[in-house]
Every structure is written in C-alpha cells, then in structure tokens.
Amino acid sequence: MKIAFLNPQGNFDSLDSHWTDHPDFGGQLVYVKELAIAMASLGIDVDIITRRIVDEEWPEFSESFDSYPGVGGVRIVRMEFGGLKFLPKEKLWKHLKDYVVEIEKLYEKEGEFPSFVTAHYGDGGIAAAILNFKRDIPFSFTAHSLGAQKMDKLGITLENFHEFDQIYNFSYRIPAERVSMRYSTINFVSTRQERFEQYSHPLYRGWIEVEDDSKFAVVPPGVNTGIFSPVPSELDEEINERYNYTVTSYSTDRLEKPVIISSSRIDPKKNISGLLKAYLSDSELVETANLLIVTRGISNVYSDYNVLRNEASEVLKKLVSLIDEHNARNKVFFMNISNQWELAALYRIASRKGGVFALTSLYEPFGLAPLEAMACGLPVVATRNGGPSEFLKRHGVEYGVLIDPENTASIANGLKRLILDKDFNRELTARISEYVGKYYSWKATARGYLEVIEEKMKHRNEVPEIPEFFLTGGEAPSLF
Ligand SMILES: O=c1ccn([C@@H]2O[C@H](COP(=O)(O)OP(=O)(O)O[C@H]3O[C@H](CO)[C@@H](O)[C@H](O)[C@H]3O)[C@@H](O)[C@H]2O)c(=O)[nH]1
Ligand SMILES: O=P(O)(O)OC[C@H]1O[C@](O)(CO)[C@@H](O)[C@@H]1O
Secondary structure, three states, X not given: OEEEEEOOOOOOOOOOOXXXXXXXXXXXXXXXXXXXXXHHHOOOEEEEEEEOOOOOOOHHHOOOEEOOOOOOOEEEEEEOOOOOOOOOHHHOXXXXXXXXXXXXXXXXXXXXXXXXXXXXXXXXXXXXXXXHHHHOOOEEEEOOOOHHHHHHHOOOOOOOHHHHHHHHOHHHHHHHHHHHHHHOOEEEEOOHHHHHHHOOOHHHEOOEOOOOHHHEEEOOOOOXXXXXXXXXXXXXXXHHHHHHHHHHHHOOOOOOOOEEEEOOOOOHHHOHHHHHHHHHHOHHHHHHOEEEEEOOOOOOHHHHHHHOOOHHHHHHHHHHHXXXXXXXXXXXXXXXXXXXXXHHHHHHHHHHOOOEEEEOOOXXXXXXXXXXXXXXXOOEEEEOOEOHHHHOEEOOEEOOEEEOOOOHHHHHHHHHHHHHOHHHHHHHHHHHHHHHHHHOOHHHHHHHHHHHHHHHOOOOOOOOOOOHHHHHOOOOOOOO
C-alpha cells in the first residue's frame, strides 16, 4: 500500500538540514520523518511530498527526489509550486492549488495514486482536501499546531487582527484548518487534551464536533531512542568540552554547577524570555545553576544574533537586552548545537550535573523536546499548557514538574524544586528514560495510524467544499 504524506512547508533531506534554525523546521518535520520511516518498516510504501527549492540560501532542496540513506520504502518528493525560491509557510497558501496539480501529474505519470494521504498542518490539510475533491483519495489530518491557539497567545483581537494577519495569514490558515478537520476521515491528535481543548476553540465551532469519537484518534508521537538515550555516545566528550569552553569563556567559577537547558526553536511562542526572567529573578537559582540556551546555526549570540532568520533574531535581541539589563552575561550561556545527536549528548551531560530541561511555552501542542530530554535521563520542568500536562503526570505518578508559563514564581519554584532537591532529581532521573521508552515509540505511532487508516479506508467522507480562493489562488476574505 502506498501512503503519501503532504507537508508543503519546511523540507526534508538526509541531513535534517535547518532543523530549528527556522520556525518552519521543527518538531513537525521530526514527526513526519520518523512516522514515515516507522510506517515503511511495517511494509508501507511512503512518499513525503514537499516543495522543490532552488535557492542558494537553501541548497539542500533542489533535487526533485531524495531519500534517507539506509532507509527503504520512504521517498522524499519535491514539487515545483510558488516559484523556486524559499517561501516561509505563511506565503504558501495561494500556491497550494499548484502543489496539488503537480502531485496529480506525478502519480498520473507513474500510473498509481496513493491509497491514502496523511496531511500535516493546515497547508497539508487543505491540499489533501483539494486532492480528495479532485481524486477522491481519503486523507487524515494532523494539525501539529492550530492557528486559533497561536492567535490567542499572540493576543490577537478584532482591533489588531488585520495587522497580525499581514504577517501570519490567519485568514487563509483558519479556513484551511476548518476544511481539513471537517472533511478528513480522521483527525490524529497527540493527546486527549489536544482534542478537547484545541479543537474545541470557538473558531472551529460548526466545523468539528469534539464529542464525535469517529472523527478523532489519539495517537501519541514517539521518541527516537536510538538517538535519545541515557547511554553515552562518542560525541559526549566533544560536547562536554564544547560545553566547558562555552561556560569558562563567559565565567570562571561555574563549570560544575547544574545546568538548565532550553533547546526549543527560537520562536516567540516558546516564551524563552519567560524562562530567562524566572531564572534571573531568583538569586538562589542564579547562584546554584547555569542557564544554557541552545541556538542552532550561530556560534556566539552576543556578537552575531542578527544572523538567525526572521523572528528568531528578534527573540534573541530581546533575550540579550534582558541579560544585559541584569549584567548576566557570565551566567546565561548560548551554545550552537547542530543536530539531534549533539543535543542528546548535551542532555546527558546536563543530567550528570544534576541539571534540568526547561520548556516554558505559552502553549505547547505536544512537545517532542521534553520527552527526548527525559529519554536521555534529564528531568523536565515544562509548561502545563498542552501536551506536557499529559505525559509528565500519568496515573497519578509524576514524571516531571509542570509550571504556569505566565507566572515567573511558578517557573522559578519549578526549577528550584528539581535543582535544589537532589534526591527528587536523582529519583526522577532513575526512571524517566524507561518511562519514555515504554510509552513513546514511533513504531507504536505508526501502528496507531495504520490501524485507523485501514478502518477508515472502507468509508468515504462527504465531498469537501473548498473555499474558492484556495482553488483560484485568490485573496482570502478577512476572517473578521
Ligand atoms: O537543536 C535542535 C533543537 C531541537 N531539535 C528538534 O526539534 C524538535 C522540536 O520539536 P517540539 O519540541 O515538538 O517543538 P515544535 O518544533 O514547536 O513542534 C511542533 O510540532 C510538534 C510535532 O507535532 C509538536 O510536538 C509541538 O508541540 C509543535 O509545536 C525536536 O524533535 C528536537 O529534537 C533539533 O533537531 N535540533
Ligand atoms: O507556530 P505555528 O505557526 O503554529 O507552527 C508551528 C511550527 O512548528 C513546526 O513544528 C515546525 O516544524 C510546525 O508545526 C510549524 O511550522
């Protein structure tokens, strides 16, 4: 059986290039890659269909076809639409009709269409709905992140909507999500909380009924425990030396202190400034622990934070000015980590120092990073808004510390609980890796998808009504 994954944004290549150094290259790509590989290991023929880019700034994505070395059954297919230069996900909406035309051409030429499509994010979803409308191929929808929560967290109101819409194109994104969730045969969610809190947002009312069990399947993502493991790798020594060099080049007396790691994408909604404020607000924390912010793609933030693309450099500028306000350049360190193997080594080093992983997102749909840190034996302090509230507490057992990301004291106290209470830190460290391995594997995710897909393929959903502007590439009417 052939299944196509529609993921027009970001891109995919054997080196996982740009992961987290751009907002469109993050957890969703990890999820799509790992799920596709796991499905292929179960005998499915998988196409990951994305976009061909011929752009000197983005050299990795110019071939129409690509693959992962040593992985059978997964083909990366890059379609030409919206020109050949890189476009951020916010600029793809008008071109998705052409993405679908190119997909049809490919499969017509090859003589076989996929039996099923999994659609990712609102752009993959509307493209799958158009393909379903034209070719009657059933599809599932995995939101990864819904625009309504982003609008809430950005504080968008009727008054300022137009200003934000110029940047984020919610007038395309919300209708795309509405069509995706209504006409998909199933909406895959990572947690029950995603179904009942994210999909029940008033902006989706009338488009999806969250009480309708036939429209939802809770299938948790996995963790690649081949990468994220408590067992040291040959990289640990190099990363430890890089960590020591980083710390000692800022300050002499802090090498052996526990370290708080933040490794999310440098994105406003990750609220890294909330973590920084909480750390700097508490003299006990500042005295007993280091704060390390992982930045992919730049070596020294204090001198070249402008090199990061778009909103990431804005976030870094704000972090640097906050650090300078507190004269804390000898306490807050930045480190360039370029792939998940290095990230796993850093997590193990932090764990050996009695450190913690911190995620203070205002809203985290799921949160692969905290689970990966736990898989390496690094205990987690994470936002209670979203996925972590389900996987840091299970059947009344604590697997980490939940905090209110909008409350500085809550973050500081959560960090201190794990940094200062060494017994609690050690007790968690001893069991979190096994917990992740037991409940979160990509093969289990793939089995969860396939079980539902086999069932749903027997049925046909109603023919989707596609908003005209998606079929013509015209202007979307304003949402408000
Ligand atoms: O230097 C780095 C830092 C991070 N990562 C990876 O980036 C991913 C980050 O994923 P996640 O922590 O889930 O955050 P997002 O990038 O925001 O992912 C979006 O999509 C994910 C999958 O649906 C959801 O879990 C998130 O909640 C949603 O915000 C992880 O796999 C990390 O291993 C790297 O590869 N290199
Ligand atoms: O911040 P947004 O627009 O909700 O999107 C979340 C982004 O993070 C990602 O994980 C990047 O891969 C995707 O889900 C998406 O591009």
